[in-house]
Amino acid sequence: MPHSPQGDETWRIRRTGADLHRLGETESIFALGNGWVGWRGTLDEGEPYEMPGTYLNGFHEQREVSYPESGYAFPEHSDTVISAPNAALVRLWVGGEPLDLRTGTVRRHERVLDLRAGVVRRETEWISPGGRGVRVRSTRLVSLPRRPVAAVDYQVEPLDGPVEVRVSADLLANERVPERADDPRAASVIHDPLTAETGRHDGTDGVLVHRTARSAQRVAVAVAHRVDAPGTAATDTELTPDRFRLTVTGPLRPGERIRVTRFAAYECAHVDGTPAGELADLVVAEAEAARAEGFAALLDAQRAALDAAWATADVELDGDPELQQALRFAVFHLLQSGRSDGDRTIPAKGLTGNGYDGHVLWDTEGYVLPVLTYLAPGLARSALRWRHAHLPEARDRAAELRLAGATFPWRTLGGRECSGYWPAGSAGLHVNADIADAVLRYVAATGDTQFLGECGVELLVETARLWHRYGHWSDTGVFHLTGLTGPDEYSALVDDNLFTNLMARRNLRGAADAAERFPQAAARLGVDPAEVAGWRVAADAVHVPYDGKRGVHQQSAGFTEQPEWDFANTRADDYPLLLHFPYLELYRRQVVKQADLVLAMLRCPGEFTAEEKARNFAYYEARTVRDSSLSASVQAVLAAEVGHLDLAYDLFAETALQDLEDLGDKTADGLHLASLAGAWLVAAQGFGGLRDDRGVLSFDPRLPRRITRLAFHLRWHGHRLRVTLTPDTARYELPDAGPADAVELWHHGERLRVTAAAPVTRPMPPVPDPGPEPPSPPGRRPARRAQAEVGGAG
Numbered sequence: 095m096p097h098s099p100q101g102d103e104t105w106r107i108r109r110t111g112a113d114l115h116r117l118g119e120t121e122s123i124f125a126l127g128n129g130w131v132g133w134r135g136t137l138d139e140g141e142p143y144e145m146p147g148t149y150l151n152g153f154h155e156q157r158e159v160s161y162p163e164s165g166y167a168f169p170e171h172s173d174t175v176i177s178a179p180n181a182a183l184v185r186l187w188v189g190g191e192p193l194d195l196r197t198g199t200v201r202r203h204e205r206v207l208d209l210r211a212g213v214v215r216r217e218t219e220w221i222s223p224g225g226r227g228v229r230v231r232s233t234r235l236v237s238l239p240r241r242p243v244a245a246v247d248y249q250v251e252p253l254d255g256p257v258e259v260r261v262s263a264d265l266l267a268n269e270r271v272p273e274r275a276d277d278p279r280a281a282s283v284i285h286d287p288l289t290a291e292t293g294r295h296d297g298t299d300g301v302l303v304h305r306t307a308r309s310a311q312r313v314a315v316a317v318a319h320r321v322d323a324p325g326t327a328a329t330d331t332e333l334t335p336d337r338f339r340l341t342v343t344g345p346l347r348p349g350e351r352i353r354v355t356r357f358a359a360y361e362c363a364h365v366d367g368t369p370a371g372e373l374a375d376l377v378v379a380e381a382e383a384a385r386a387e388g389f390a391a392l393l394d395a396q397r398a399a400l401d402a403a404w405a406t407a408d409v410e411l412d413g414d415p416e417l418q419q420a421l422r423f424a425v426f427h428l429l430q431s432g433r434s435d436g437d438r439t440i441p442a443k444g445l446t447g448n449g450y451d452g453h454v455l456w457d458t459e460g461y462v463l464p465v466l467t468y469l470a471p472g473l474a475r476s477a478l479r480w481r482h483a484h485l486p487e488a489r490d491r492a493a494e495l496r497l498a499g500a501t502f503p504w505r506t507l508g509g510r511e512c513s514g515y516w517p518a519g520s521a522g523l524h525v526n527a528d529i530a531d532a533v534l535r536y537v538a539a540t541g542d543t544q545f546l547g548e549c550g551v552e553l554l555v556e557t558a559r560l561w562h563r564y565g566h567w568s569d570t571g572v573f574h575l576t577g578l579t580g581p582d583e584y585s586a587l588v589d590d591n592l593f594t595n596l597m598a599r600r601n602l603r604g605a606a607d608a609a610e611r612f613p614q615a616a617a618r619l620g621v622d623p624a625e626v627a628g629w630r631v632a633a634d635a636v637h638v639p640y641d642g643k644r645g646v647h648q649q650s651a652g653f654t655e656q657p658e659w660d661f662a663n664t665r666a667d668d669y670p671l672l673l674h675f676p677y678l679e680l681y682r683r684q685v686v687k688q689a690d691l692v693l694a695m696l697r698c699p700g701e702f703t704a705e706e707k708a709r710n711f712a713y714y715e716a717r718t719v720r721d722s723s724l725s726a727s728v729q730a731v732l733a734a735e736v737g738h739l740d741l742a743y744d745l746f747a748e749t750a751l752q753d754l755e756d757l758g759d760k761t762a763d764g765l766h767l768a769s770l771a772g773a774w775l776v777a778a779q780g781f782g783g784l785r786d787d788r789g790v791l792s793f794d795p796r797l798p799r800r801i802t803r804l805a806f807h808l809r810w811h812g813h814r815l816r817v818t819l820t821p822d823t824a825r826y827e828l829p830d831a832g833p834a835d836a837v838e839l840w841h842h843g844e845r846l847r848v849t850a851a852a853p854v855t856r857p858m859p860p861v862p863d864p865g866p867e868p869p870s871p872p873g874r875r876p877a878r879r880a881q882a883e884v885g886g887a888g
Contacts (some may be wrong), residue, residue: 104419106239107207107754112195118144118762123423123753124207125215125446125765126236128877129433129473131360133182133245133446135205135214138194138232138248140183144762146269148180149445151335153362154452154507157289159514169514171308173507174453175441176287177271179336181358183264185247188257189226198222201253210404210411212238212396219253225254237392238399241435242359242377243384245392247369258341264355267336270450286311286585290335291370298329301378303370309508310418312425313362313371317375318385321354341584357384357392370421387607394837403429405807406814409777412803419776420750428465431767434472436690439480440767447764453505453512456525457461457724459532460581460693461560463777467536468808474536475545481529482549484509485556492560495520496647499559501809502526517586517677521579523564526557527597531697534604537680538789551608551615558629561598565632573635582690583722584680585672588650590637593694596701602633632681637700646713646849649708650690659685659717661872669874670721685871686714688722692732696779698715702788708736712868719874723752723760726876734780737864739798740880746776747879778806782817783842793826795819797862800880813837815848819858827853 099667109120121144124135128389132149139144153175161168171679186193195203199221206215217232222724230250237243252788273283288304291312295301301316319340321329342352359380361373368376384392405426411418431444442457443449451865458477466474481502488500493503503511503521513519533550533595536542565573575598606629608614616626639648641655648654651757668674671685680687692714695707702710711732720726730745750773753761760766778784781804783794791810797819805818824841831850846854872878 101467102535104415104422105209106888107209107419107423108204109206109858110204112143112200112203112255114196115877116756117142118388119753119756121147122446122761122765124205125427125444126212126214126234127429127430127445128238128241129438129440129445130241130436131236133234133236133244134446135207136182136763137195138182138184138216138230138234138246139186140180140264141194142196145271145323145379145447146177146180147180147271147448148182148269149175149448149452149712150178150360150362151312151433152311152507153178153311153847154309155284155306156229157282157284161514162331163753166173167520168516169511171510172282172451172512173453173510174282174284174515175307175448175507176284176306177269177287177305178313179267179358181265181315181356181360182267183266184232184354184356185244185262185264185865186228186230188220188222188228188261189224190258191217191222191224191226193220193222193228193230195220195322195798198497201227203754207423209422210397210400212394212400212426212430213393221253224823225590226255226257227414228257228259229253233393235392235396236382236430239395240380240384242361242380243392243435244358244360245258245356245389246385247353247355247389247761249351249353250346252346252348254348256345256347259352261352263319264318265302265315265358266339288336293333293335293338293373294374295331295338296334298331298340299378299381300331300340301374302336302338303374305365305370312368313360314370314373316359316375318357318378318381320355320385320389324350324352339885342427344460354785354864357381357389360618385637391814392516398759403470406809408807409774409873410803410805411777411801413801416748417747420754421773423754424750424773425469427765427770428767428774429470429473431462432470432473432477434470437476437479437483441479442472442767443608443764444767447762449760449763450505451507451512455505456522456528457768459525459528461724461727461771461775463532465534465771467532467539468778468810469774471536471542471809472542474532475540475542476870478529478533478536478545478553479549481554485552489556497560498563500526500556501560501725502529504559505853513640518579518583520588521577523560523578524580524594524597526560527594530554530557530604532603534600535784535786538786538792539810546608547612547615551612552619553607554601554608555619555621558602561602562625564631565598567635567845571635572637573632574637579723580690581647582649582686582688582691584685584687585650585653585690586668586677586681588653590639590651592639592647592649592691594698595636595638596694596698599633600635600698602629606630643693644713646710647691647702649686649714653684654713657683658869659683664756664872666873669719670810671719672721678846684717686711686718686738688725689714689718692718693728694730696728698787699785702734708864711736715868717871719871720748723749723758723766723769724772726752727769727776730772730776731780733778734796734798735783737861738867739796739861740878741867741876742776742780743798743800743880744775744876744878745778748876749773749776772840778808779806781807782819784808790838790840791815793817793824794842795824795858797878810837815839822858823855823859824855825855842865
């Protein structure tokens, strides 16, 4: 189990001072969730705020999509995440004046996200404009073991003399969410999306039930309370269609306090499913059960759940305390982004904000699930089962587009395509291959044949059918995929995007293998031997565009012959380019928003020689501007593989600190889960050299000079493998294994067998000199950190 000394700040994210200019960023960073319920890290009092949010996984409303010029198969509706009723609000009045950090005197204000305990703690000392002082302490959690439950413990006491206080714990629906129209990536806001159906209260407890108009969903939230106050305090309740309020009022003398502990429970269902009254009874029972258990018991259960998770998920990095802290922050938010007890997906922002309308994108399968497959495979399985549950919508979309099999959406919440920009949406068919890749990786790492037979075969078959029908054969017998958009969003509607082609090849071969392994499941899907043979022939003939003159692979056919981008006349404030240049200009030039061909070398490493990887990396590094948070981690992994360890480390810092330092100025909309996942990927795949594309584990570790020790675990076929790297040695061990357990792996080309009784230690070979570091676009090289002196975590 990871060690957490009392003073180790790498297990805590601490913010001191009011930081009113960074509210949105802090709200995202201090968000808590459990894959079902998400509470943004707003202040207890609710104000001031930048974007409040209480999210339930999959809870959304629909809105119409309008077009200046409509077209066939354009999505008519889009799903938008909306806030469920907020049960985290506890407002305070001191001598009749509301506690507001913008008024009075803030003598002390500190909030701490405890990554081991899974809670946010807050302490504030505030002097009201009238001169009356109070100390407020609160602890907030969203329960990992208890799916519907969240809780907050709020305590207030006088600072220096007696005060009259009023504490109001609110359950509030249709909380006002500000609109942001300055960025196309911001969410669309639907005001007052909830219509009250029923509400009731019993003593200090209450419940509200609301429904949406278009998506036809029903949400119920119940709150139960414990109140500890002097005998002179009075309690009162108020119920309206959109609010339930418990108020505690009374004088406090020095040494006295008022403590209000709220236990909340959330559920949602389709309106044709669970009736309103029954849903209300369900959440009331959950809230009352949590209260009976008690807040201390919830804290203990939260810590126990995280202790179990951290035993596998922790990454130990010696030499850079700030990045050690950032890694733990990243993994914490990945762990609380999903659930294993149900078919739930993981949106691009998790449940931390409404950016991208709360949509699920390919980020989930492309970045998040590869990490969770190794750290918490149950969460990856659940997300893949969610994709399987939405195969009917994907089949309908394929039929609408005159395609075969299934066409999974580029952006969605409810399973339908929500992207109105079809060059990047409908044409971004690589999402099919990303899902297939996630299935293959999950099965390879877990050996979960039950999942493969129940869900995986169908996912692989239907995605393979898309490629087989979509592609076409040239006169020379080459299989082409034309008119598609790859991962790079500064290119669109290209022919033979290399990433898509290679991932489609993997998809086709994986489907063929699965169909032959599960013939009964394949037969139910109408798969016959001729179709399987066709998949294999197409996979073998997939075109791989290559520029022999320049000695590099082409991101897409003809890419290396396009005009270069005019970097010399691009100002620093012109980034991100999509906000300052027309797509017409971006699409026709050699400028790359995010790793595309470089990502292909990571996902399909066996398709390239070491020399090809080095040449490709240097060529595309000079043209990749990283206007996407998806890019730095992929570039870091390949930089490490080809030997540019200082560049790899600097890119590692960029992805790990993306949200903690708000590097893209978008953290206020929610955390970048793909970038957080990328931090782990760089540690394990970049510096650990982890690959599994051959169905076996292989490691080619190499440490940058700043790291004096790197240790991480991963799950492989039920075993917990520990990898410990130093500049001189690599050690592989199975800390929990029984006498007969073993894992076979490769270390720098040497085959090893690791058992509980026989851990293996091998030397770290020297890194070959890769030559001069390839240039980045002017002004776009990541900040230099590899050789800098860095202070401790804070």
